[in-house]
Amino acid sequence: MQPFMNSPENYHILESLDSLVQSISENQKEFFQKVSEIRDNHYTLVKSYYEESRRLIEMLKETAFLCSLMFNIQDEKSICASAINILRKLLENPVAIRILSTSNSHTKLEILAEESSAAFSIKSLCTKSPLSCIAIKTCRPIIHSPLESAVPCPEMMESPEQYAHICFPLIADGVAFGCINILFEHDTDIMLLKRNIDLINILAGYVSLAIHNNRLIKTVKKEALTDKLTGLPNRRFGMEALQNEINRSKRYGHVFSIAMVDIDHFKLVNDNHGHTEGDKVLTLMADLARKCLRNVDLVARFGGEEFLIILPETDIDKACVVVERFCRIFNEASLSDVLNAKNLTLSGGIAQFPHDGGDVLSLLKAADERLYLAKNSGRNRIVAGKLN
Structure with missing residues (x-):
């Protein structure tokens, strides 16, 4: 008999086995490389999630602390100015921020406080009827961007097309009495804004409560110091x-x-x-x-x-x-x-x-x-x- 290696058929078998082992080795290497990439991506995602969660927690703590200070402010305009300062910290480069409230007759929206960039005027916008304000009617936040297909608030129809806007209702005792109106450049990352929407909504809740409490205190003080029959001081x-x-x-x-x-x-x-x-x-x-x-x-x-x-x-x-x-x-x-x-x-x-x-x-x-x-x-x- 001829030796095993001298047989051509056996040689081809060994050659195929070698090729198969090499292929398995390469596939194994590629597999471990993919596993390593998945592990790295997982670590990156976990780290990103952890950092984002920590950022949100820190922002929530800071926002809650700053909002709690509002209850020590007895002037309505100062409450609104404080809220605008907090919003500046939460948001990236808003074009304008405005806080509005319904008038005593509930027939129009009145500006309590506003702040805008030097190149933008907001005097003519969103000071019409609260009956047309979607945020007030639905008692929920409204987000609109010209890049999306959503229908804008009719009160904002006069705004240039390059601006996006967010409106948060101010609600107290189950009744919406105003809103926080924020304008951005049209190319603002809406997803980034939506990440902070819960924080801004919490802020809107604090602002609502602070303004409502302030008005109640003033009403009680006024009633305590006013003669009911004549309306004169008592x-x-x-x-x-x-x-x-x-x-x-x-x-x-x-x-x-x-x-x-x-x-x-x-x-x-x-x-x-x-x-x-x-x-x-x-x-x-x-x-x-x-x-x-x-x-x-x-x-x-x-x-x-x-x-x-x-x-x-x-x-x-x-x-x-x-x-x-x-x-x-x-x-x-x-x-x-x-x-x-x-x-x-x-x-x-x-x-x-x-x-x-x-x-x-x-x-x-x-x-x-x-x-x-x-x-x-x-x-x-x-x-x-x-x-x-």
Whole structure:
């Protein structure tokens, strides 16, 4: 027999085996290379995901912290300015940021705060009707880019085609009362914006709550310091305003006067015409005070039919002229068809700071004593002279 290697057939078999082993080796090498690439890609993705998650967590912490500071701000415009500063940190180069709120009549959107690049004007945009605002109507964020097929907000139709916009509704107690409107260049990476949409939505929630709380606090304070019937400041507000005027006048060395004014025979109005007529008389007096007295003067319902008038930087003689003029106007108005009770008159006493008193109680005491002197002297008069 011939040796195994000397056989041509065997030689070809060995050659094929060699080729097969080499091919397996190359495939194995390629396989391990692919596995290594997959491992590297996996590591890169995990690292990227971890870094992005950490970035979002840090941004969320910072945003939540900055937003929490809003609740220490008592001015609505300052709240909005703070929100715009936060948005500048969250977003890359927005063209304009604006915060809008519905008007008291809910018929139009009003700008609370805005900031834009020097080359862009946004005064004519998105200040129309809240009924056309998609973000307000749907109570959800709206994202539009000219590069996408989405329909833009009708309130933004006037904006140039090169701008994208995002609108976030401001919602409190389940009611949308405004929106945050942000404009970008048309080639802005929308996917990048969508990555931050949850953060901006959280910010919008904080802004909504801060503004709503601020308005509630102001409403409560106003109600606590306002007479419900007349709408004038009440006794508490009047006392605080008087103390503030004393402090200011002491600081600058100024004089001012106060008047205590009372409706003559007011009990007879209630007895003869009913309390509804009495309320009309008080309301009329309040309306006339708002219209006829000077803008710098303050009128407060001090109690019952008695009113306090504070006349800043006015000496007692000039104050007497102002108050007597008001009394004449009130008497003339009572002769019209507005009231059933006719020919009503006022009595008053005037005191001057610091001549008649250097503090709240002494000034009120002097004015009150002069008021009762006017009453005891026949009513329908103002007493401003020295007490006997």
